[in-house]
Amino acid sequence: MQFRIFHFVFLSFLYSPSLTLRILNPLHGPKPDCPCSNKDHCKPVTDWNDGLKEIMVITNRSSDYQLWMWNSLTTVLEWNDDINSTLTDELMCYAHSQGKKYGFYIKDFPKPSEATKVAAEISFKRADVVAINIVDYLGNCSHAAQHVDQIINYTVSSLSVIKKNIEAKLLCVMPWQPPCYQMNCDVSAALAKQCDAVIFSPESYNTYCEETCTAKPTVSFSKITIGITEYISAGFSPSQLLLGIPWHGYNYTCQPGDHIDDWTGHFVCNLNKVKDNVTGVETCDLKGSRLKMSIGTVVGKVPEMGLLDSTFSKTDQSPFRVDQSGSGNQIQQYMTWFEDIGSLLVKYQAVNKFNIKGTVIFSGDDLTYDHVKTSDEFDNHMWSWMLHTILSTGDAKKEERTSNIAGTVAGVGVGMFLLGCLLGTLISCIIFRRNRKLHAPFKHDQMTEEYTDDDHNQL
Structure with a gap:
């Protein structure tokens, strides 16, 4: 019997070399x-x-x-x-x-x-x-x-x-x-x-x-x-x-009567409390009051990654939303804090x-x-x-160089566009002035018998 046990242990080491080495x-x-x-x-x-x-x-x-x-x-x-x-x-x-x-x-x-x-x-x-x-x-x-x-x-x-x-x-x-x-x-x-x-x-x-x-x-x-x-x-x-x-948030179950706080202007969701059986101290019932939710589940719309009916807390720089279920005296309110x-x-x-x-x-x-x-x-x-x-x-110099190249290319593009517009305007003006007859100032203001239709057509 002892030989069999030894044989089994020996085979275990033989086929588990990494385990053997670690031991x-x-x-x-x-x-x-x-x-x-x-x-x-x-x-x-x-x-x-x-x-x-x-x-x-x-x-x-x-x-x-x-x-x-x-x-x-x-x-x-x-x-x-x-x-x-x-x-x-x-x-x-x-x-x-x-x-x-x-x-x-x-x-x-x-x-x-x-x-x-x-x-x-x-x-x-x-x-x-x-x-x-x-x-x-x-x-x-x-x-x-x-x-x-x-x-x-x-x-x-x-x-x-x-x-x-x-x-x-x-x-x-x-x-x-x-x-x-x-x-x-x-x-x-x-x-x-x-x-x-x-x-x-x-x-x-x-x-x-x-x-x-x-x-x-x-x-x-x-x-x-x-x-x-x-x-x-x-x-x-x-x-x-x-x-x-964190790419997750929490959905909290609120207490009856929870409402918007007049001071902050935000909804305040109070959690249930539980008493420790040994110490008798009351603590927040996180296990029974909140549910972890992944960002994909909460957001619900890609690629916007935001909810149209959410509120953004400027103090915390985080979005939240308040929902409710039920009706009448059986309304249950929930508050979800998440990332967007x-x-x-x-x-x-x-x-x-x-x-x-x-x-x-x-x-x-x-x-x-x-x-x-x-x-x-x-x-x-x-x-x-x-x-x-x-x-x-994260190399700031690399980012700066990249942005400078992009800015240079953009600047050249804008400059060429403006130059093209300027040249186009000048050429058009030259062509237009060559094909048009020049008249003395206020020529058409002189209402004489010499005024003809040909002169009107040149206006």
Whole structure:
């Protein structure tokens, strides 16, 4: 019996060479054979420091990534709920075949004891970048200042081990504001040294700490401005910051009696509250009060990407709409905050205004449009509006040169047109004056017997 068990284990190692290598030598063992049909596609893409904007897209593989406009992005991050899962290499091979970076998104922040194993997985999966979520550990709300040292030790212990043993760029997914606890921002300074870049989590903008339980935009523009400014003040450079942009919104179920506020002039949708069975504290019932909706589902019309019956909040730079169902005393009101051309353009402009590293789209799969019948319409409308092509040419000098050439060509065209009009006018005048008889001034005002029909015909 023992021989059979040993034989089975031996065969398992024999047919799982990559697993064996990771167990025996998790960090420094050789990588398995390249899974791509073209072996060159296993080579890393190292264009992080080329000075151009990073345009990243997160995917959970729920849409056909081959329909994406790959020329408009730089990196694809595969959502990975379980770092120990066996991911297919298909996306990595395809991304590298397009000359784009591949990486994955680790949802749960690894413990220091797991850091070595995580580093091995990153290397074995040939990731060019890896995004590690720290939001849940850091928290969106305030912590007591006495926990700062503990937070620093925990995060730095894990990140330093991972960073030391990988060649990939380490991206930290963090709240929209730098983690500061009762004016102590030592955590931010420590993470600025460990993280190659920071991704602002879109979900962190939409949390409820001490705020009222009301429907609100997924990302408020005022928070974008405040967050970027505070991260720079906390020791991060603009080249380390990546703005997370949601291509989704939320439909909120409002409470009876909700109405337009006289002060703001906007409809206020109050959410239901639930009481915690253990602490007895009331919190906003987000799970029961809101429904996540992709932009394609909400907008409902391509390429306008906007609703005619929506209202645009100038303060938040986001559109919203209010709907209702039922009649009489059974009316139920709903409020939907979403993204459209105006709100997305403002966010893209912020990337260039603050000269930060780039953007991360949450997510590429949210671009799926329910009513699109053909891949051409999907490609040309939903993806082309992402403006990635513009952002990916983030070299200001290159854009300036391109615009100057365009302006020169336009100027030459206008000049030739005006010159043609002028020459045409001059030639016409010359021809006209040659064929016409000249008369003395006021000749026809002299009403004499010499006035004839021939003279009238010359008028």
